[in-house]
Amino acid sequence: MGDVSSILLIEDERLIRELTKEALLRAGFTVHEMIDGLQGLKEAQRNPPTLILLDIVLPKLDGFTVLKQLKASPATSSIPVVMFTNFGQHDEIKLAQSLGAAAYILKTNVEPQQIVETVRSVLARHTS
Numbered sequence: 001m002g003d004v005s006s007i008l009l010i011e012d013e014r015l016i017r018e019l020t021k022e023a024l025l026r027a028g029f030t031v032h033e034m035i036d037g038l039q040g041l042k043e044a045q046r047n048p049p050t051l052i053l054l055d056i057v058l059p060k061l062d063g064f065t066v067l068k069q070l071k072a073s074p075a076t077s078s079i080p081v082v083m084f085t086n087f088g089q090h091d092e093i094k095l096a097q098s099l100g101a102a103a104y105i106l107k108t109n110v111e112p113q114q115i116v117e118t119v120r121s122v123l124a125r126h127t128s
Helices: 014-026 037-046 063-072 090-098 112-127
Strands: 006-010 030-034 051-055 081-085 103-106
Touching (some): 014 030, 014 112, 063 081, 063 090, 081 112, 103 112
Parallel strands (some): 081 103
16 A cells, blocks of 8 residues: 555644544554644654644644744655644635645534545645
């Protein structure tokens, strides 16, 4: 089955993190989890994943700051980042896209399986 895609999940809410991780593991991904933006950024630089699922409201560094820094660094700029948040305001979605986010998932009414499908479609776009 080719090489396994690694997902870096940066999410501070334990329940959401566990449900998401479980769905991704069942789908055959490897998952590394971090609970704050600074940890997540360091992990992405040290061990670049295939894709990053990034919450916006995080301790230490918010998701927009993490996204900006990832896209500014040659080592991590090509990693697709999927923003993962409770905020569906148009301005935030536009900001995330302008900063280079590959997709945007609202966690309020999303099933774990939909997260897996979004991850797969983003990876398909970025690996072809």
